[in-house]
Amino acid sequence: MFNFLKKTVQRLIKKPKEEKKKIIKEEKTIEKKEGLKKRKLFSRKVSEKDLEKFKMELIKANVSFDVAEEIVEKLRDKERKDIKKILEGILLNLLKQKEIDLIHFVKEKIKERGCCILLFFGFNGSGKTTTIAKIGSLMIKQKIPVVFAAGDTFRAAAIEQISTHAKKLGIDVVKHKYGGDPAAVVFDAKKHAETINGVVLADTAGRLHSDKNLLEELNKIVRVNKPDLKILVLDSLTGNDILEQIEKFGKVGFDGLILTKVDVNEKGGAILSVKQKTDKPILFLGTGQKYKDLEKFDAEKIVKKILE
Ligand SMILES: Nc1nc2c(ncn2[C@@H]2O[C@H](COP(=O)(O)OP(=O)(O)OP(=O)(O)O)[C@@H](O)[C@H]2O)c(=O)[nH]1
Ligand SMILES: [Mg+2]
Structure with a gap:
């Protein structure tokens, strides 16, 4: 790294x-x-x-x-x-950034209103589904009840992918049919989360730059379900395109970022560009394909690594 x-x-x-x-x-x-x-x-x-x-x-x-x-x-x-x-x-x-302690945030929301919704979105293959599984595993360790919303009703096999993670982790998953309305999937997941006082981790379909419809779909999910946090998942290997993605998804609005695949990213410069482009905090870095491979973003640790 x-x-x-x-x-x-x-x-x-x-x-x-x-x-x-x-x-x-x-x-x-x-x-x-x-x-x-x-x-x-x-x-x-x-x-x-x-x-x-x-x-x-x-x-x-x-x-x-x-x-x-x-x-x-x-x-x-x-x-x-x-x-x-x-x-x-x-x-x-x-x-430097204004930190969000995700676990604390989720616990507080659940206390306040009986559930919490975290919505994840990003470019195709950026690591959304894998990251959701990692965060699901983290929540379980903190004894927070979790439900996955299989909101990617667009890509073949996406529902199976998140269901497989759910099964491995012992997490409930709310799913509809392929081609179904993702806003409705997240809505149903929210209803379920309210009954267990838990957190919804909502998956969505990958977006391309040209996917106007998918961006509209994302806006609808937000409008209908009012997520507590909207999290943009970015692939750190992307290069300069990453800035374009931030701009695109900025139109939907996001509260925090997760940068994935830093374990296979030898270059490391994207992180500086991302930080300059947006003042939203990086919540985690994805550091591998296993559930445990999620690191809290730590500016001092990164600087030390570069300068040591
Ligand atoms: N090395 C490494 N691989 C990762 C990391 N995060 C995700 N991946 C891999 O990246 C690939 C894509 O991950 P997904 O979670 O399916 O990405 P996605 O954004 O859900 O993809 P779509 O649903 O197609 O848009 C998979 O092979 C993951 O195992 C990471 O932090 N490190
Ligand atoms: Mg996915």
Whole structure:
């Protein structure tokens, strides 16, 4: 996780030995010619060439162009010895967020009104159904009654997929027929959740950029069922398209995000771009295919990983 981003940052912080030797040699020549003052200028500050290279590498690590520029701007004319500290500040600032403690939130909602509805949506294959299963498992561990709503009535086998997870986890699932109205599925799941004082985890069909009807369907689910939290699930491997997805789903509105597949994401830059694009909190990172592979988002831990 974040290996590529980490290497990029490390390259800027620690110059390779040969390069350092070369710089010192060049500096000595300058010193002889033009005196000590010039040498200090040359050696201490991070060079324009290094910054440009750093920017390109950030972009290669899936950091968006705007964010890469912003980072480099803040490093310009700074002394090399301060770079690590400055970068730490930039990264922490980019990743900071208003936390939502999901378990606490759900428990409070159930106390208030007898149930809680969490609606999950996102692009095709981003990991919605898998993430719902992981969160279902988490809720059970917290002794919160759970019901799945099989709201993907669009894709063949989607109902079976969530039913299989439900069976493995011992969770109830409310389902209708294929082609049925997802808003009605979530409504029925809510009725069931009220009888058990539990939480509805509502699955939905994957969306493509061009799926106007599916976006309308999503709006209808929201209108009819008024979910307590709308959660956008994003695949961290997506690259710059991820920003477009945030924009699209922003039209439905979301309260939090989950970024999946960070375990197979060597680059790691998308997380910075996402944070810059939206001020909604990242609730969890998906770190694998097992139920336990769900990590709470922790900005300090991530920055430490990149800079250590
Ligand atoms: N490595 C890894 N794989 C994941 C993670 N989350 C989901 N996947 C895999 O990604 C694939 C798609 O996951 P789904 O949960 O079916 O995605 P979806 O968004 O429900 O897909 P659609 O219903 O087709 O829109 C599956 O093979 C999952 O096992 C993760 O955090 N890490
Ligand atoms: Mg699915």
